[in-house]
Amino acid sequence: MTAFIARRLIISFFVLLAATFLVYTLTALSGDPLADLRQDQTPQREEKIAERTERMQLDVPIPLRYVGWLTAVAQGDFGTARNGVEVGTLLGQAVSATLQLVLAATVLAIICGVMVGIVTALRQYTGFDYTVTFASFLFFSLPSFWVAVMLKQYAAIEFNNWLRDPTIPLAVIVVLALVAGVGWAAVLGGDLRRRAAAFGVAAATTGGILAYLSFTRWFADPRLGFAVVLVVSLAAGLGATTLFAGLRARDPLVAALTTAVLGSVLSLALDPVLADPTWFLLIGLALVTVVVSAAIGYVLGGLQRRQAMSAAVLTGLFSAGLIFFDHFLRAFSGYSDLVLGRPISTIGARTPNFEGDFWQLAWDATGHIALPSMALVLISFATYTRYTRASMLEILNQDYVRTARSKGLTERSVIVRHAFRNSLIPITTLMAFDFAGVVGGAIITEEVFGWQGMGRLFSEGLREVDPTRVMAFFIVSGTAIVVFNMIADIAYAYLDPRIRLS
Structure with a gap:
């Protein structure tokens, strides 16, 4: 070496x-x-x-x-x-600005693109696969300058104007509900009856949520609240257990759900601490989260202690991220007032001479970086999705994957431990060029x-x-x-x- x-x-x-x-x-x-x-x-x-x-x-x-x-x-x-x-x-100034802009966009494109690429490979020739394929080719073919200009016009200027009276018209709610219904029906697949049920539930749920957000003017003063943090944390616990051990593994499931409940309850006690934190404090809390979550997994993991610790740590970090995001959202109203109701910026990396607390400074950085990052993510996402799908399909047809299935391994083990690792080899080349x-x-x-x-x-x-x-x-x-x-x-x-x- x-x-x-x-x-x-x-x-x-x-x-x-x-x-x-x-x-x-x-x-x-x-x-x-x-x-x-x-x-x-x-x-x-x-x-x-x-x-x-x-x-x-x-x-x-x-x-x-x-x-x-x-x-x-x-x-x-x-x-x-x-x-x-x-x-x-x-x-020095250029490197700092570029890393802020492109690094986050590249990491997000890689994570989302690889995950969606794996799912499309596992569900080849389904409605979800065709939908993602169409969207990928559409995003990849869009000129970057045109995407940037459209984002400036509609995701910044028009959106800032809409925030003065953030109510959603009924026609928009209906259209978005129908789109959500079609999307979930394509994702879940199955026979016609299953797709119809998915369409109805997704459309009704989406329409109800949008109507509630519009009626309460949630976008003027957004926040998640304890109930949302708890429910989403529990869902994350289920997902983490599925990833590391499978839902039939009782001990890892108990460890992950316990971590989710504990993290959500502690969020109430941490409100004064997170009123105006520092990055040093947040990093310290993240390390404490990892240690406590690992301890919960170790104590409650039983014979599957390693999987329980992994699921608990992932759940704990996800819950911590939700708590961070909740406090971040709470600062939106105050920041919007400071910038005269124009929170989404169209130029530059910072508001000149802007001063505020930790969360307001975070909103200032986010408001400036959101649109250029989105423009880069839309194009890079398509590339990673297609590469990952092609690589996974090639690996899934290999003899050793069929052997792993014939040995009785769970589908999760076959995908995560055998197929995914080998499919990363061509994707690694693409990642190297992108990060460079x-x-x-x-x-x-x-x-x-x-x-x-x-x-x-x-x-x-x-x-x-x-x-x-x-x-x-x-x-x-x-x-x-x-x-x-x-x-x-x-x-x-x-x-x-x-x-x-x-």
């Missing part, structure tokens, strides 16, 4: 070295960095030209200029931009939403013929590509023991 990593690092170093020279040369030759000053009509025109020429070393041949830049970078100095600002400062691309930013999305990230740094560097900014982008993104591809190669050996890194 050590020899493999060392060899890859040496090869990657020389590849990056050659690539940096090529990119630096092409950027320097792409235009005239003095073009704007040549049209300057002020008496200081020549002084400005001389100053920029000296700052960018335009009187030095490009190869020597590259050597000077490379020497400075080796010492940790990324140079000075065309406007005199330190590139290292611009790079995260550092490079999303140029179009950042331009539309005015996000000062890596993509904006790169595009402005090209537009102004500023090699220092372009090279700062290239160094970070190129290094990320090398590192994540190496991680993917190592992950192959872990996922499939037959693969050797020799």
Whole structure:
């Protein structure tokens, strides 16, 4: 393993070295960095030209200029931009903004895409499979700039206007109820009678909930409340038990449900503590949640102690997340008043000079990041769904999967322990490229939403013929590509023991 990593690092170093020279040369030759000053009509025109020429070393041949830049970078100095600002400062701000924007979107797209891809593979050629396939191809074919503009118009501007009087028209309730009914009927499948029952229950439930939310004007002052936290936590306990042990396993089920009830009850006692917390406090509470949940699983787990601990910990973390989300929602009304009723922003990463408590600052960050993240998730979700579905279908037809079923293993064990792990190998490659691309930013999305990230740094560097900014982008993104591809190669050996890194 050590020899493999060392060899890859040496090869990657020389590849990056050659690539940096090529990119630096092409950027320097792409235009005239003095073009704007040549049209300057002020008496200081020549002084400005001389100053920029000296700052960018335009009187030095490009190869020597590259050597000077490379020497400075080796010492940790990324140079000075065309406007005199330190590139290292611009790079730090750009990396931070890009990670906030793209990292969350990529992780969410991976989790949702892989989960939906597995379900569509297990339910091949059903209504749910056809529905997801159609939606995936639709999302994948949408131009990112068009999606971003539509989100700005309808998910921000129109939505902010609607929040002034957040009542849902009857026609919208009916349409959404019908859509929900059709969706659940497609998901559950079965014969016509079962689908009709699913359609009726889902449509009636959705319509009732929307009518209640509209009548109570819930969107003006949203919150979950103890009852919702308890019910959803119990449902999460059932799901976690199904995942790790199966619903027939009594002890893990008791441990998970006990954790859900305890977490929901403790949420009432934690109200004063969570009024204005810090990230340090929240991380500490999360660690306590893991320890207490694991202890409950250990005590109540019986002969299936390991599965009980896993189900209890997952349930505890889910309940903690619900409690966090409930307090987050409670702060919406106060934050909306502070920003004059426009909580969903269309530009930038922060509201200038905004001050507030922990939850209001969290809403400010969420209101700015929601739309660009949604634009990225819609497109990436389709890719992961299709890749996961294809990979799972190929694995499910393998001989060892049929052997596992013939041995009497439960379907959950066959899918989770045998099929899913092997289907991750091609998906790992896609994840490596995506996470490497995260550092490079999303140029179009950042331009539309005015996000000062890596993509904006790169595009402005090209537009102004500023090699220092372009090279700062290239160094970070190129290094990320090398590192994540190496991680993917190592992950192959872990996922499939037959693969050797020799």
